[in-house]
Each structure stands twice: as C-alpha cells, then as structure tokens.
Amino acid sequence: MALSQKTKEVLFGPLNINNPVVVQVLGICSALAVTVQLKPALVMGIAVTIIVAMANVIVSLIRNTIPMRIRIIIQLVVVAALVTLVSEVLKAFAYDVAMQLSVYIGLIITNCILMGRLEAFAMTNKVWDSFLDGLGNGFGYAIILVIVAFFRELLGAGTLLGFRVIPESWYVANGGFYENCGMMMMPAMALILVACIIWAHRGYNKELK
Amino acid sequence: MNMAQKKFVCSVCGYVHNGDKAPEVCPICKQSGVFVEEKKNGLDTNSNVYTIIYATIIVVIVAVLLALVSQVLSPRQEANRLLDQQKQILVALNQNYDNTDPAALYRSLVNDTIDVNGAPVFVANIEGNTKYVLKLHGAGLWGGIGGYLALDADKNTIYGINFNHESETPGLGAEIVTDKFRSQFPGKHIRNAAGEVVSVAVLKAGKVADGQEQVDALSGATITSDGVSTMIATNLAEYAEFLNNIDNINNASDSEPTTCAAPTSVSEANLITEE
Numbered sequence: 001m002a003l004s005q006k007t008k009e010v011l012f013g014p015l016n017i018n019n020p021v022v023v024q025v026l027g028i029c030s031a032l033a034v035t036v037q038l039k040p041a042l043v044m045g046i047a048v049t050i051i052v053a054m055a056n057v058i059v060s061l062i063r064n065t066i067p068m069r070i071r072i073i074i075q076l077v078v079v080a081a082l083v084t085l086v087s088e089v090l091k092a093f094a095y096d097v098a099m100q101l102s103v104y105i106g107l108i109i110t111n112c113i114l115m116g117r118l119e120a121f122a123m124t125n126k127v128w129d130s131f132l133d134g135l136g137n138g139f140g141y142a143i144i145l146v147i148v149a150f151f152r153e154l155l156g157a158g159t160l161l162g163f164r165v166i167p168e169s170w171y172v173a174n175g176g177f178y179e180n181c182g183m184m185m186m187p188a189m190a191l192i193l194v195a196c197i198i199w200a201h202r203g204y205n206k207e208l209k
Numbered sequence: 210m211n212m213a214q215k216k217f218v219c220s221v222c223g224y225v226h227n228g229d230k231a232p233e234v235c236p237i238c239k240q241s242g243v244f245v246e247e248k249k250n251g252l253d254t255n256s257n258v259y260t261i262i263y264a265t266i267i268v269v270i271v272a273v274l275l276a277l278v279s280q281v282l283s284p285r286q287e288a289n290r291l292l293d294q295q296k297q298i299l300v301a302l303n304q305n306y307d308n309t310d311p312a313a314l315y316r317s318l319v320n321d322t323i324d325v326n327g328a329p330v331f332v333a334n335i336e337g338n339t340k341y342v343l344k345l346h347g348a349g350l351w352g353g354i355g356g357y358l359a360l361d362a363d364k365n366t367i368y369g370i371n372f373n374h375e376s377e378t379p380g381l382g383a384e385i386v387t388d389k390f391r392s393q394f395p396g397k398h399i400r401n402a403a404g405e406v407v408s409v410a411v412l413k414a415g416k417v418a419d420g421q422e423q424v425d426a427l428s429g430a431t432i433t434s435d436g437v438s439t440m441i442a443t444n445l446a447e448y449a450e451f452l453n454n455i456d457n458i459n460n461a462s463d464s465e466p467t468t469c470a471a472p473t474s475v476s477e478a479n480l481i482t483e484e
Contacts (some may be wrong), residue, residue, distance in 0.1 A: 034379075036378060036379045036380040036381070037379040037380050039379075040379050064254075065254060065263065066254070066263070067254050067255060067259060067260040067263055067264075068254070068255055069255065069260060070260055070263070070264055073264070074263075074264075074267060077267055077268065077271055081271045081274065081275060084275055085274070085275065085278055088275075088278050088279055088282050088286070089278070089282065091282070091286045091289065092282035092285040092286050092289065093285070095286075095289035095290075095292070095293060099293070102375060102376065103351075103352070103375065103376040153380070156380065157380055182429065185378075185380060185381060185429060
C-alpha cells in the first residue's frame with residue numbers, strides 16, 4: 001500500500017519532527033505520573049493512542065455541524081464519553097486490564113494532547129487524515145513515555161517491565177557496590193529526562209532551532 | 210439563515226464578502242478566483258437556537274448511549290467484581306488458583322459468610338482448619354487501599370493477607386501488592402500478651418513497635434505504609450464484636466497451630482488456655 005506524501009507526514013511527523021511531547025510540549029503532566037515504571041507507561045501510551053484516534057474520527061465526522069462557540073465543550077463531551085465507554089467495556093470484558101488502567105483512564109480525559117489534536121487537526125481535516133493524525137500523535141506520545149520510563153525504571157529500581165536487570169548481588173545491601181538512584185523515582189526526574197530528550201532532539205534536528 | 214444574501218469567504222486571507230455572487234478579485238489580498246461559498250448545508254451553525262439544540266441533542270445522545278452501555282454491561286461487570294473478590298480472598302488464604310477455576314476453588318473452601326455490623330467475615334475451611342477472612346478498606350496516598358486479612362481460628366494469628374489499591378505510585382506505594390510485602394504478615398499476631406486486639410504495625414526498619422508486633426514498611430512509600438497500618442488497626446476495631454466473641458471459636462480441632470504460624474507466643478498460649 002503506497003502512502004501519499006500527506007498521509008506520511010500526518011502519520012509519521014508526530015513521531016519525530018512534530019512530536020506532541022518534545023516539540024508541541026503537550027501531555028507533560030501525565031508523562032510525569034506514569035513513567036516510574038515501563039509497564040504503566042506502555043499501557044498509557046496505547047490507551048491514549050486508541051482514544052485520540054477514535055476522538056479524532058468522531059470530531060472530524062461532525063466537524064461541519066459543530067457550533068463554533070461551544071466546540072471545546074463538544075470535544076470534551078466526545079472525549080469524556082469515549083473514555084467512559086472504553087472503561088465500562090474493559091470492566092466487562094477485560095477486568096484485570098481495567099483494574100490496572102483505572103487511574104490512567106481518568107487521566108486520559110485531562111490529557112492535553114487530545115484537546116490539542118481535536119482543536120488543531122480534527123476540526124479542519126477529513127476523517128481518514130484525522131484518524132492517522134490521532135494514531136501518529138498517540139505513538140509519538142507513547143515513544144517519549146517509554147523512553148523516559150525505561151531510564152526511570154532501570155536506574156531507579158534496577159528492573160525493566162518488572163524483571164530484574166541489575167543483579168541483586170551488585171547491591172550494597174548484598175555486599176556489592178551498586179545502589180539505586182532514588183531521585184529517579186521522584187516526579188521531577190521525569191521532567192528533567194524529558195528536558196534532556198528535548199535537548200538531544202533539538203540538537204539533532206537543525207530545522208527545529 | 211435570515212439573509213437572502215450568500216456568504217463568500219476568501220480562501221487566502223479569510224475576508225468575508227456578503228452578496229449574491231463572489232467578487233472577481235479579493236479587495237484585501239488582491240487575488241482573483243479565490244472565493245468559496247460558505248454554508249454547505251444552508252444552516253447557520255452559529256445561531257443561538259442551533260447552538261442550544263445541538264448541545265441538547267449531543268448531551269442526550271451521549272447520556273442515552275452511556276446509560277445503555279452501563280445497563281447492558283453491568284451483569285458482566287458485577288460478575289467480574291465478584292470473581293475478583295473471590296480471587297483476592299483466595300490469595301489471602303495462600304491458595305494458588307493458576308491451574309484451576311478460581312470460582313470453583315472458592316466455593317470448595319469458603320462455606321459461610323458472617324455479617325458483623327455490615328462488614329463481611331468469610332469463613333473458610335482449609336484442610337480441616339477454620340480460617341476467618343476479614344475485609345479491609347482504608348486510604349493510601351492517592352486513593353483507596355483495601356485488602357483481605359485471613360486469621361487462624363484463634364482470631365489472633367495472621368494466616369495470610371492480600372492488598373489492593375486504586376492509585377498508589379507504581380514502584381513505591383503500589384508495592385504493597387507484592388508477595389515480598391505480603392509475606393511479612395503470616396504468623397504475626399494481632400493481639401498483645403494480654404489478649405487485647407492491638408493490630409500489627411507497619412514501621413520503618415529500625416523502629417520498634419510498642420506493645421504490638423510489626424512488619425517492615427516500604428521504603429519511599431511512608432504514607433502508603435502508614436495507610437496500611439492504620440487500615441488494619443481501624444478495620445480490626447470495626448470487627449471488635451466478632452473478634453472479642455471468643456465463644457464462637459470453633460471446636461478443638463482448630464486449636465492446633467497451623468504450619469504457617471510462627472513459634473507459639475505468650476499471647477497464643479493464653480488464648481489456647483482460655484479455650
């Protein structure tokens with residue numbers, strides 16, 4: 001399947017040059033909250049991708065009928081309804097996942113990436129493009145979350161996805177030389193890591209300067 | 210809608226022209242052939258009436274949809290909640306349900322529920338020994354925490370415990386659900402030497418509890434650990450009527466300490482003599 005130039009731009013732009021977190025600087029608050037470990041970061045990334053793609057499609061479908069003065073409220077209603085719907089369905093068919101997601105589901109509504117994409121893209125673009133834009137931005141968000149969570153879990157707890165990476169015998173408590181970096185567990189470290197990523201990203205992409 | 214005129218918008222600069230037909234050249238940006246007619250569906254989407262009707266319809270649609278979904282799915286959700294509770298009780302009873310049907314295992318072990326002022330006590334029978342499972346609920350750092358506490362028939366020795374939480378910090382407070390934290394509890398006693406219910410304290414390593422037994426708190430999760438400590442104490446107080454009713458402790462076959470229990474302490478010896 002050949003993708004047109006615009007499709008490519010819409011789908012892959014957010015992964016790098018137009019990344020929602022490091023370039024548009026959206027969704028930072030949830031990036032702090034869910035990146036202590038890799039697993040919740042992955043789950044949150046996937047959940048946001050699905051919701052932002054679905055919300056983009058719905059808002060794009062009704063974009064010509066939405067009264068301009070209450071468009072933000074309508075977008076919010078669409079997002080909130082979707083999130084509630086997804087959480088209800090998960091509780092009925094995938095209870096374990098629902099329990100793990102419980103906090104993050106609520107956080108999705110407040111994620112500014114959703115409102116940002118709905119307002120900036122879905123309101124003025126066709127359905128298919130909006131869907132791709134949602135997917136692209138969701139993935140772009142997920143990538144940054146996973147990178148941050150990778151470093152925070154590895155350095156803060158010595159594990160990845162719950163599996164021990166740094167051997168127990170290395171630790172000072174067991175007569176070794178290594179100690180976890182407690183700072184990595186603090187929310188502020190996520191901010192510092194995101195800043196480091198932005199730094200590296202801008203340094204690499206000259207056109208962003 | 211109330212105007213006979215049509216609306217034309219310049220696609221380059223956004224200038225709006227009202228009239229029967231589009232001007233040749235845009236007066237602002239001086240480009241020709243750039244005007245597009247607005248209002249495809251003939252509705253003025255900015256009028257007050259339209260806005261109010263639109264908002265009403267959207268809200269009604271969303272409300273009906275959500276109510277419908279909630280109604281249709283609620284039996285399944287309820288079943289899932291019940292199954293989850295059964296699984297948690299099984300974990301508190303140190304049962305492994307990986308290779309069996311948890312619901313069937315639960316039915317084979319738990320045979321009675323006592324109501325203590327609205328709080329449930331699940332009575333289980335493990336290899337001939339009676340265990341009481343108490344429900345715990347309390348507050349952690351970000352949200353609710355809960356769990357199930359299984360006691361031996363002496364209503365003193367902890368047989369097992371299980372925790373759950375809504376939103377504790379992953380890697381810190383959320384560690385209360387891990388086996389590493391849970392496994393500290395079995396064998397501890399909730400009564401002091403005098404037989405009074407004093408709960409088990411969750412304390413930082415190095416601190417020593419006064420007059421009660423203790424387990425180590427999670428490092429970096431002080432408030433969640435304190436929450437667990439408080440939760441166990443307050444819930445045991447709520448169950449006081451049940452716990453202090455030593456008479457209804459089951460028959461002699463239960464007085465044997467279970468394999469899981471710690472070395473017999475003074476308090477347990479006291480209780481057994483009381484029996």
